[in-house]
Amino acid sequence: MSACFNGEGNVSDELRVTTDGDWRTYPFRLVPGTDTMDFPAAEGEHADQESDTWFIAGELTGATGRTFAFLTIFNKNRPGGTVVADFYTMSLFDCDTGEYGTYTDYDMPPKNMEPGAKPKMSMAAGHLDIHYDSSAGPVTWTACRDEHGELRPYTYTVSLRGTDQAGQSMALDLAVTPTRAPVPVGAGDGKITCFGQDDTYSYFQTGMVMSGTLRWGDVHDEVSGKAGHVDRQWFPKYAGGGGSGGDARARSHEWRTINLDNGVDMSIWRQFDRRDGNAPQPFTGVTVSYPDPEMAPECAEDVEVDTFSYVPWPNEIRPLLKPLAPARFMPDRHRLRCASLQLDLTGEPLVAAPAHGLPIEYMEGPYRYHGTMRGEPVSGFAFNERSLALYRDWELIDVLATTAEDLSDEIRPMIAAGHRSKARKLLQTRLTELPAESHAVVEALIEALAVDS
Structure with missing residues (x-):
């Protein structure tokens, strides 16, 4: 069973979820009565959706004792169903020094409409198999198979390449296995309103087991980690404007995934309408995954965030779309509270201003949180993402x-x-x-x- 709190501490019966069978085997139906989140198909491309995103991030510890973090985004976009407007992003973070490197490769018109041009990204339907031909080399995120050629559920190889803003090469090769069941965002059927689109689907998965090698400039290290997440969304219309009349900056958001030391993992969304005084928009809420598999996921919507500080956008990182003002400021240190979950956390960045060259202003990096949950002290590792660029x-x-x-x-x-x-x-x-x-x-x-x- 799964539940969603309505902000008054009550449980919404219509958002109860049960699972059919063992999630560790394929096929697996996450949401009873519908195939929208059947696995392994949910991990693959949704050909009838204009935008499809794959996201993975985590904390890594090197054999040298150094602490790193990483993120990658594979973004399929087909505005109108035919135009190819894809991109791939990779970033590495040194959690000890606060340095980071970021790289984004685009496959956009008009260049990709020239005679003989081929899409840089290829994806499989029915299971996870992504390849992207970046300027830094080929990158992949693929599902593993056993000796008989059968898919090994929720087991992946990730091979990422990039060149950071200082010209240093970046490479990360990982074996990745989430050890917790997929969780629908909202703890219901996974259908949420995202960037103004009512029929967006989203799920996440945690309990990561990761190991491999990291290379970044002169740094070479064997790495492993447990804190992190896989995140997925697919949108019926182009995510960068399909729900807002084509204005990519009409909606902004904050999104956090937090791995607490009590074993609780959280995906936290807040969304804003930039055309209406940054009014809160659905979906806003905390989706909770518990370490005990007998405890069902929960969703609480009474999320409050008080921002203590802001950071200026670093102008050396340029969004694809022309900025609306030369100076923009992004939310930074903050306090997050949720009465339904008796949650009170303070977030501090490990990297000062981790901006990335996405289509619009997008800042994402590792955080540390500390505070209380249900009266007990907790702390944890997190990624904090935001596109709420303030300039008016x-x-x-x-x-x-x-x-x-x-x-x-x-x-x-x-x-x-x-x-x-x-x-x-x-x-x-x-x-x-x-x-x-x-x-x-x-x-x-x-x-x-x-x-x-």
């Missing part, structure tokens, strides 16, 4: 409030009353008095207020 004047005031609350309180009513020029002059006067961590956002706000002032 009223958004910048919220960013300013984290470093200069008194000034933000003074400026906010001026702007609300339309006194933009007055507010701008006040900021210019006060700039030199403020702590250094406020200067970037104040300068951005001064520029934003210059428009139509």
